[in-house]
Structures are given as C-alpha cells and as structure tokens.
Amino acid sequence: MAGRPDSPASNVRSLIVIAVVVAALVAAFVYTAGWLSPGRLTPAKLVDSLAPPGGPALGFRRNHAKGICFTGEFESNGGAAQLSKARMFAAGTYPVTGRFNLATADAKASDAMARVRGLSLRIVMPDGSEWRSAMIDAPIFPVATPQAFFELQRALARKDDPNAMKNFAAAHPEIGAFGAWAGSAPWTASYAEDRYNSLNSFVFTNAEGRDETVRWSFVPAVKPENLSADELKQRGADFLDADIAQRVGGAPQRWSMMVTVANAGDPTADPSKAWPEDRRTVEAGTLVVKAIEPEPDGPCRDLNFDPTVLPPGMRVSDDPFPAARSAAYSVSFNRRTAEDKDYPHTTAEGAK
Ligand code: HEM
Incomplete structure (x- = not known):
C-alpha cells in the first residue's frame, strides 16, 4: 500500500x-x-606519456609544442562535392587558420632534430560548420592503435632498458615501415616543401547520401630542396619558422588538397598501413597561406585542432585514432590553458 x-x-x-x-x-x-x-588507458595517461624527461613545457601543447601560426584561405574547386556535401567543397573561398609544427613535446627542440613535421588546419564555413585537421608529413603512422602509441611512448622513455625499443618492435612489427621512412626520406628545407597526410580515414557522404571512406593529403606547389645532414645542422635551430615567414612575406604559399578514396577491403582502421598507389584521387582545391601570425597570443593559441570536429558530410570511420586524439587534445588543451602564467606572451617589445 x-x-x-x-x-x-x-x-x-x-x-x-x-x-x-x-x-x-x-x-x-x-x-x-x-x-x-x-x-x-585514459586520455590523461596518454598525454602524461608524451612528457619529456624534465616534465612538460608548461603552457604549451603537450605534443607538437613548437610551431608557427598562420592564416589564409581554402580555394575550393568544387571537385570534391561529388564525394562530400560539406560546404567547404562547394566551389568558393573559405577562411583558414592553421599551424606548421614539429612532432615533439619539446617546445625548444631544434628543427634539425624533429623528424616529423605537421600541418594543422581549421576551416570555417558560411553555414557555421567547421573542419579541423592535424596532419603529418610521414606517409604512415608508426603504430596501428592508440594503445600501441601509448606503449611506444613508454618504451621510448625507458632509457634504463636498452631492450625496451627492441621488445616493442618485436610486439609491433608495423613500426618497421615507419622506421624505414624515417631513416631514408629526405629532410626538406621548408615547411612549404612538405606533403602533409591525414593518415586517419574518415567517411564522406555526398548530397545523394553515398558514403566513401577517404584519407586526404596536402601536396606542396613548390619543388622540395632536400638538405644533407650537414646542411640541416648549419641552418640553425629555428630555420623553419624564419623560412616560412620569409616565403609567406614574399608571396602566398600553396598546397593542393587531394582526397583518396578507399577500395573495399582497404585497411581503413589502421593508419600504419598505406593504401595502394592506384586508388582514386580527387583534387578538392588549394590551401593558400597568406599571413604568418604570432604564435604566442595569436589566433592558434586557444585552438585545439581536434580531428573529430567535422562538418555535415564528413564523419569518423572505424579508425580508432580520431576519438582517442580528440580526448587527448582536450586534456592537453585544458592543461595548457590553465597554465597561462607560464606561457610566453607578446609584449610591446616582442615575446617574453
Ligand atoms: C593516440 C595518438 C595521438 C595522441 C595521444 C596525440 C597527442 C597529441 C597532443 C596531446 C597534441 C597537442 C594538442 C593541443 O594541445 O592542442 C597533439 C597535436 C598534434 N598532433 Fe597528435 N596525437 C596522436 C596522433 C596523431 C596523429 C595520427 C597525427 C597525424 C596524422 C597527429 C598530428 C598532430 C598534429 C599535427 C598536432 C599539432 C596540432 C596543433 O597545431 O595544435 N597526432 N597530438
């Protein structure tokens, strides 16, 4: 009752x-x-694992800490509208905020030491939708899963154990292909000469509702000048920032956005595996970098290039990385924005 x-x-x-x-x-x-x-594995543990031996650079991104911000445009040629109804693929010009960067947690790394370079982009569309992407110049990722990425950081940190990396490689043979690239690919003289790849795959949906799984790359307009190890050292620790600022000061710098469409059976969930060369490729348009912006206090500072920020017409695929990256980038963002007092701010005299 x-x-x-x-x-x-x-x-x-x-x-x-x-x-x-x-x-x-x-x-x-x-x-x-x-x-x-x-x-x-939690996002906080993933981010902790990236810290260098002396601890993270407070106020900075927990990875790709060194970089330089820019603004420009994406000139869409309309070609990728057949693949995705995202507004940025309708022919037209869309504003871009982006960042060239080095794949290291060391904010003071020498440019000659960072094997992997990155390009981050954010495009805002007139309908308010947004696309963010953070790409690297390697053609494949070193490992197949976020868990393996975490274990790789732990193995790299085990300076006391000479077998740590050997054991890791035995358990994750996919790292061999990345090692071969890192050991043999030329080092270019400029961020403007590198090709940047999404590596992760995404699903595009067009106006008819047809889905395709894709990856994308930004292919430079300028021919690369490859540097020898000696030339690289002679350029100095910060030559990449000085070079890109000088080039963009002289003329806008360009990359073509190429979208590659998977065939049935291609490894869409594993960025350590390249797709065969003969896959259908569609040119979507041109990234035009028009102005270098201040890195401290500039338009990139409070931006997180979370690869799951996608407009209607794009979504994540079965690739497990974008979700793991989104969670880790958010942890990194929250930490670095809470450390504002440690971040170099621009003063009347320049960065302090
Ligand atoms: C689970 C794997 C990964 C983890 C844990 C990770 C972690 C991070 C973190 C913590 C940041 C700093 C975010 C911020 O504070 O805004 C970052 C930035 C970045 N990551 Fe990753 N990452 C992963 C995979 C990847 C992959 C697969 C790529 C490229 C294909 C990539 C490319 C980049 C780039 C280009 C940036 C710089 C973004 C910027 O300019 O703000 N990362 N990553």
Missing part, C-alpha cells in the same frame, strides 16, 4: 532514490577517471 506523500515511508523511499542516483553518479565518475581499472 502506497504511503502518503509526506508519510515516513515515502520520505525513506525518496532518500533511497536520491542515494541510488548519487551512488550511480559517483560510480560513473570513478569509472571515467579510470580508478576502477588502473590498467585501462
């Missing part, structure tokens, strides 16, 4: 319901924080 709303039995039932809701919320929090399963 039900008690009256204000009866003692009804009050006890209300308290039980409240206690159950609170317990469920606490359990959800504890699970999300990873306290129930210390072995589970």
Whole structure:
C-alpha cells in the first residue's frame, strides 16, 4: 500500500532514490577517471606519456609544442562535392587558420632534430560548420592503435632498458615501415616543401547520401630542396619558422588538397598501413597561406585542432585514432590553458 506523500515511508523511499542516483553518479565518475581499472588507458595517461624527461613545457601543447601560426584561405574547386556535401567543397573561398609544427613535446627542440613535421588546419564555413585537421608529413603512422602509441611512448622513455625499443618492435612489427621512412626520406628545407597526410580515414557522404571512406593529403606547389645532414645542422635551430615567414612575406604559399578514396577491403582502421598507389584521387582545391601570425597570443593559441570536429558530410570511420586524439587534445588543451602564467606572451617589445 502506497504511503502518503509526506508519510515516513515515502520520505525513506525518496532518500533511497536520491542515494541510488548519487551512488550511480559517483560510480560513473570513478569509472571515467579510470580508478576502477588502473590498467585501462585514459586520455590523461596518454598525454602524461608524451612528457619529456624534465616534465612538460608548461603552457604549451603537450605534443607538437613548437610551431608557427598562420592564416589564409581554402580555394575550393568544387571537385570534391561529388564525394562530400560539406560546404567547404562547394566551389568558393573559405577562411583558414592553421599551424606548421614539429612532432615533439619539446617546445625548444631544434628543427634539425624533429623528424616529423605537421600541418594543422581549421576551416570555417558560411553555414557555421567547421573542419579541423592535424596532419603529418610521414606517409604512415608508426603504430596501428592508440594503445600501441601509448606503449611506444613508454618504451621510448625507458632509457634504463636498452631492450625496451627492441621488445616493442618485436610486439609491433608495423613500426618497421615507419622506421624505414624515417631513416631514408629526405629532410626538406621548408615547411612549404612538405606533403602533409591525414593518415586517419574518415567517411564522406555526398548530397545523394553515398558514403566513401577517404584519407586526404596536402601536396606542396613548390619543388622540395632536400638538405644533407650537414646542411640541416648549419641552418640553425629555428630555420623553419624564419623560412616560412620569409616565403609567406614574399608571396602566398600553396598546397593542393587531394582526397583518396578507399577500395573495399582497404585497411581503413589502421593508419600504419598505406593504401595502394592506384586508388582514386580527387583534387578538392588549394590551401593558400597568406599571413604568418604570432604564435604566442595569436589566433592558434586557444585552438585545439581536434580531428573529430567535422562538418555535415564528413564523419569518423572505424579508425580508432580520431576519438582517442580528440580526448587527448582536450586534456592537453585544458592543461595548457590553465597554465597561462607560464606561457610566453607578446609584449610591446616582442615575446617574453
Ligand atoms: C593516440 C595518438 C595521438 C595522441 C595521444 C596525440 C597527442 C597529441 C597532443 C596531446 C597534441 C597537442 C594538442 C593541443 O594541445 O592542442 C597533439 C597535436 C598534434 N598532433 Fe597528435 N596525437 C596522436 C596522433 C596523431 C596523429 C595520427 C597525427 C597525424 C596524422 C597527429 C598530428 C598532430 C598534429 C599535427 C598536432 C599539432 C596540432 C596543433 O597545431 O595544435 N597526432 N597530438
């Protein structure tokens, strides 16, 4: 028999319901924080694993910490509208904010030491939708899963164990292809001479509702000048920033956006595997870099180039990386923006 709303039995039932809701919320929090399963990979652990031996550079991105911001345009030629109804593929010109960067957590790394270079882009469309992408110049990623990426960071940090990387490579043979690229690919003289690749795959949907799984690349208009190891050292620790600022100061710099369409059976969930060369490729338009912007306090500072920020007409695929990256970039963003006092700010005299 039900008690009256204000009866003692009804009050006890209300308290039980409240206690159950609170317990469920606490359990959800504890699970999300990873306290129930210390072995589970969390975004915070992934980001912690990237820290150099002396700790992270406070106020900076926890990876790709060194970089230089720019603004420009994406001139769409309309070609990729057959693949995706995203507004940025309708012929026209769209504003871009982007960043050239080095794949290292060391904000003071020498340009001659960073094997992997990156290009990050954000395009805002007139309908308010947005596309963000963070690409690298390697043609493949070193590992097949976010878990393996975490284990790779741990192996790299084990300076006390000479076998750590050997054991990692034995358990993750896919890293061999990346190693071969890193050991043999030329080092170019400029961010403007590199090709940048999404490596992760995404699903494009066109106006008829047809889905295709794709990857994309930005292919430079200028011919690369390859540097020898000696030439590279002679250029100095910060030659890439000086070079790109000088080039963009002289004339806009351009890359073609090429979209590659997967065939059935291609490894869409594994960025350590290239797709065969003969896959259908569609030119979507041209990235035009028009102005170098200040890195401290410039338009990139409070931007997180989260690869899951996608307009209607694009979505993530079965590739597990974009979701893991989104969560890790958010942790990095929250940490670095909370460390504002450690970040070099631009003053009347320049960066301090
Ligand atoms: C699970 C794997 C990965 C982790 C944990 C990771 C982690 C990070 C973190 C923490 C940042 C700094 C984010 C910020 O503070 O805004 C970052 C930036 C970046 N990452 Fe990754 N990353 C991963 C995979 C990749 C892949 C697959 C690519 C390229 C194909 C990539 C390219 C970049 C680039 C270009 C940036 C610089 C973005 C910027 O300019 O803000 N990352 N990454």
